[in-house]
Amino acid sequence: MRDSLPYVLILYYSRHGATRSMAEQLAAGVESCPGIEARLRTVPPVSPTCEAVDPEIPAEGAVYVELDDVRHCAGLALGSPTRFGNMAAPLKYFIDSTSALWLNGVLVDKPATAFTSTSSLHGGQETTLVSMLLPLLHHGMIYAGLPYSETDLMTTTVGGTPYGASHVAGQRSDQPLADVERRLLRAQGKRLARLALALANQREVS
């Protein structure tokens, strides 16, 4: 018997807060699905000097992720600001520390998704989402983007892609989430939660 609810891990990096706001909306989507929780976690920044050590508790936002948060999740959402069309180094640095989980196949057949924030409309959202998809596939996860049954995808003039939710934060990263971006994040969170529950049940019977 499980003594706590299964959870979707929402693991993000955010320097200026845009990706963090996205993570919180995605979490609301997860929690709109009965029987599963959202667990928000972040990663520390990386420093050009290897000696730099950050405080154990971040000044704001979610606490830092531990490997066990990843090990026991029922589903995983990765969020990162776009950095030159790619995920940010701190998130990649953490992912590169997950070899032990990969060796044991702990994420195999679990669902995953990704979300990103850019300053400009055509600043590489899809490539960043794909950059996060790659390690998820290596871990054997089942990637779920956003289906076009979310009709906002057809009409959005800001963020929102079939590869995952996105946000156009503006040059100063200070634009709030647009309603359409918020709806898509919630839909993505809810879908990931539903898939996480379904696949968890399936793993139990097989």
Ligand SMILES: Cc1cc2nc3c(=O)[nH]c(=O)nc-3n(C[C@H](O)[C@H](O)[C@H](O)COP(=O)(O)O)c2cc1C
């Ligand atoms: C090193 C670096 C590279 C960036 N590369 C891009 C880029 O390729 N395209 C883009 O639109 N924005 C780029 N940005 C802007 C961030 O993606 C954008 O400000 C994002 O919204 C920040 O998210 P955050 O508020 O969660 O930190 C870059 C920012 C930095 C610091």
